[in-house]
Amino acid sequence: xxxxxxxxxxxxxxxxxxxxxxxxxxxxxxxxSPGFISLEIHRPTGTGQPYLLLAEWQSIEDHRDGFRQSDRxxxxxxxxxxxxxxxxxxxxxxxxx
Numbered sequence: 785x786x787x788x789x790x791x792x793x794x795x796x797x798x799x800x801x802x803x804x805x806x807x808x809x810x811x812x813x814x815x816x817s818p819g820f821i822s823l824e825i826h827r828p829t830g831t832g833q834p835y836l837l838l839a840e841w842q843s844i845e846d847h848r849d850g851f852r853q854s855d856r857x858x859x860x861x862x863x864x865x866x867x868x869x870x871x872x873x874x875x876x877x878x879x880x881x
Contacts, residue, residue: 785879786821786846792834793825793864803835803867810863813856814839818850819846835871844876 793805814823821840828835841847846852851857865871 786840786842787847788877789841789847790875790877791836791837791838793837794800794834795866795867796869796871799830799867803864806863806867810860813860813863814851817846817851817854817856819843820849829867834872 801817811823814820819842823840824836824838826836826838839847
C-alpha cells in the first residue's frame, strides 16, 4: 500500500520565484529515490499561505529511512530549506476511504 507524505511549506514572502526555481532543481533528487512514486507541489491561492507538498511513496520507510537518510536529501534540504520559516512538519496518510 502506498502512502502520501503531506507537508505545508511556509515559504518566506518575496522568495516565491526563487523557491520555485529551487524546486525545479531539487525535483530530480527525490525522483531518483527508491520507493518514490510521485510529487506534487501546489502554489498557494492567497498571499502569505504555504505551498502544499504531496509526495507518494511505496512506504513510509522509503521516505523516512531511505530518502531522508541519503545524500540526495542533504542536497534537497540545502536547496529548499533556506526558504522555510519555520521548517515544515511532515505527516503521512494511508489508503483513501
